[in-house]
Amino acid sequence: MPLPDDYLTYPHRSHGMDQDLYDWDPADRRAPVQLASGVKAMATIVIPLEFFPLNPPGEPFKHPGAMKTPYPDLRHFTTRDYGNRVGVYRLLRALETVSLKATFAVNAEIARRYPPLIEAVRTAGHEIAAYGVSTAHIHHAGLSGAEELALIENTRKAFPNARTWMSPARNQSFKTLDLIRQSGFDICLDWEMDQRPLAMGTKAGEIHALPLMNELGDFKLLLDRSQSEDEWADQILEAARFHIDEHEQRGAQCFAFTLTPYAAGQPFRMHAVRRILDGLANMDGLAVATAAETVDAFSETKT
Amino acid sequence: MTRPDPNLYDYWPYQGRPKIEWPGGKRLAFWIAPNIEYYEFDPPPNPQRQPWPRPNPDIIGYSQRDWGNRIGHWRLMDLLDKYGMRGSISLSIGLIDHHPEIIEACKARNWEFFSHGIYNTRYSYGMDEAQERAVIEDSIKSVQDATGDRIRGYLAPALTHTERTLDLIAEYDFWYSCDLFQDDQPQPLKTRTGKLVSMPYSLEVNDVITYSVQGWSPQRYTDILIRHFDQLLEEGEESGTVMCIPLHAYLVSQPHRLRVFEDALKHIAAHRDDIWITTGAEIAEHFREHYWDQSLADIKVRGVTTGGTGFAPA
Known part of the structure; x- marks a missing residue:
């Protein structure tokens, strides 16, 4: 049996995107923008605070950081939990030392389980972004609208004032953007198709995608790919310098990267974290800012 | 029925904890845990995990571990x-x-023994309570008979557990468990009975993780151990920390690795005045005597207490 005839029909085959969430706008056809502050580039540090249950359902896939060995996988449960009780406090201190603010993407389960952690993040003046219910509550197209809405409402309840949303495992259904915009989020960290915040259209209004670079992820580089701490730090600093150097040609741009507490917050990685933070804090032409500050700064740009 | 959360310990923010001081005013308790393991040539299957990556007999895996011994x-x-x-x-x-000569040599050096199961090819998965008790009783008796020592620590074989494991070892008056990796300081565990300490075992710098899982070179492992040590020593100024180097001779003693690894020990030994070079049981004993109550009191005030015990929430 060959494939059905319509396998070779292409209903969206025309100029531009095959979806209507945003327009095609290639880098060399657009006017460079300038930030009111005069900085050439912006960087956002995203710190995920995640709850990994011992019995993840694995629907529609297991979160990359989820349990690996048979139940009860105390090894991975406690290794992940290390981030929320020890590693994150090292990161908070390192940020304080160089007076930088980050965006903490927090699972609702973490907010409910660990109020002293949320208090420490808030008191230090960082942004808190809503990050779904937990790593075991992945948004995907197999959920009904009502099921997904319940996840978002559950999350919203834990973070009544958050503007920024990140989906668990950065996974979405076809409805996620409509539903989170409807719930009042106007910034999203799941999509990374541009080097500036990009407004995406939803039924409830615009939502801004801030590019969180998957290829710079600490979990991916340090744990999946086993790169060294020095290689990892070099790449983040190079990304920042690259945008400063490209400013003359392309104008102001931004990027975001993760510092995952159970990975970056290990004692033997803190020297690299300090090097990254020192490097960014002292880089001429760069502003390190939260997701919300970055989106706001870019919405006031001039061409 | 499975549970999302083991409820084995309460949430306790690392920052601002009351001070722990190790004997002699030392800032960091340093211990080395050589895993001396026996992997069987033709182990029976476990329903949840195959003993070897290849079907029995796995010649390279088996003989490399025997080389370690x-x-x-x-x-x-x-x-x-x-x-x-x-x-x-x-x-x-x-x-x-199998190898009493190794036990004699360790005993002659006044090393500590703790249980890592009977064989590293026999897993806890699927054991009922009587079977798990048999493993624990066998462990206590066998070491006692061979050395006269009462074991006080436990690391489940191949890190395989049941929901009961920690309750049972606490009941048999074990002092510490190396099975949990949530912290760089000891902490009381919530077992039904006993006084069981969660002992930092520093799994992330375990040589199986670094050489085999992460695939790091000898030099990189040494660099990481030094950085890990330096960070924890610095933090130990505020409240005493624990660093363990969990080792496996079949990996670290390889001819291309051992002298590079020695550089890490040299670095650590050079800070001898600031650190307590000790054993797991000595750390657990000191913590139980001096810091058990202080820790519980601080968790109550600054942490989140949920009540209940492991796998038995309030």
Whole structure:
């Protein structure tokens, strides 16, 4: 049996995107923008605070950081939990030392389980972004609208004032953007198709995608790919310098990267974290800012 | 029924904890845990995990581990002697019968023994309570008979557990568990009975993780150990920290690795005045005596107490 005839029909085959969430706008056809502050580039540090249950359902896939060995996988449960009780406090201190603010993407389960952690993040003046219910509550197209809405409402309840949303495992259904915009989020960290915040259209209004670079992820580089701490730090600093150097040609741009507490917050990685933070804090032409500050700064740009 | 959360310990923010001081005012308690393991040639299957990556017999895997016992262990023992460091042995209890010469050599050095199951090819998955008790009782008795020592620590074989494991070892008056990796300081565990300490075992710098899982080079492992140590020593100024180096002679004692690894020990030994070079049981004993109550009190005030015990929420 060959494939059905319509396998070779292409209903969206025309100029531009095959979806209507945003327009095609290639880098060399657009006017460079300038930030009111005069900085050439912006960087956002995203710190995920995640709850990994011992019995993840694995629907529609297991979160990359989820349990690996048979139940009860105390090894991975406690290794992940290390981030929320020890590693994150090292990161908070390192940020304080160089007076930088980050965006903490927090699972609702973490907010409910660990109020002293949320208090420490808030008191230090960082942004808190809503990050779904937990790593075991992945948004995907197999959920009904009502099921997904319940996840978002559950999350919203834990973070009544958050503007920024990140989906668990950065996974979405076809409805996620409509539903989170409807719930009042106007910034999203799941999509990374541009080097500036990009407004995406939803039924409830615009939502801004801030590019969180998957290829710079600490979990991916340090744990999946086993790169060294020095290689990892070099790449983040190079990304920042690259945008400063490209400013003359392309104008102001931004990027975001993760510092995952159970990975970056290990004692033997803190020297690299300090090097990254020192490097960014002292880089001429760069502003390190939260997701919300970055989106706001870019919405006031001039061409 | 499975549970999302083991409820084995309460949330306790690392920052601002009351001070722990190790004996002599030391800032960091440092211990080395050589895993002295016996892997069987033709182990029985476990329904939840195959003993070897290849079907039995897995010749490379088996003989490399035997190399660890015949050659590697003796090199590692010489190295620790050179730096005046005692090992806390994570012991496959069955090895006592196979290789008593190793036990004698460790005992002569006043090393500590703790249980790592009977064989590292027999897993806890699927055991009922009586079977798990049999493993624990066998562990206590076998070490007692061979050395006169009462074991006080436990690391489940191949890190395989049941929901009961920690309750049972607490009931048998074990002092510490190496099975949980949530912290760089000891903490009371919520067992039904007993006074069981969660002992930092520093899994992320375990040589199986670094050499085999992460695939790091000897030099990189040494760099990481030094950085890990330096960070924890610095933090130990505020409240005493614990660093463990969990080792496997079949990996670390390889001819291309051991001298590079020695550089890490040299670095650590050079800070001898600031650190307590000790064993797992000595750390657990000190913590139980001096910091158990202080920790519980602080968790109550600054942490989140949920009540109940492991796998039995309030």
